[in-house]
Amino acid sequence: MGFIGLFLMPFLDILGFVIDICFKVVAVDIILYWMLHYKIMTVHNKYAEKFMSILKSITEPVYERIRKKVPPVSGYDVAPYVLLLVIAFIGSFVTHLNRWIGQYM
Secondary structure (H helix, E strand, C coil), X not given: CCHHHHHHHHHHHHHHHHHHHHHHHHHHHHHHHHHHHCCCCCCCCHHHHHHXXXXXXXXXXXXXXXXXXXXXXXXXXXXXXXXXXXXXXXXXXXXXXXXXXXXXX
16 A cells, blocks of 8 residues: 555544544434424423434534525525435445555555
């Protein structure tokens, strides 16, 4: 492995870890939305309310930027799903780039 690969691979590992956390946060937000929508879960617990407010404070700024570019489809907000696809694409790219660097550099 070359000199560049030694410095680039740990950076890509950390970036992949951060992307994985972001993916899981958005996935949890989507799952909780559907659980609340179908009344499988209610937010009457103070800890659940706090968790939901923290989750919304993390995801809403990003969703707002996506909503400016992608309007709702038939009145349904697709911003979380667009973000999930973008995060999955970037995560896959980083993973394959890390493997490529490990193999060829």
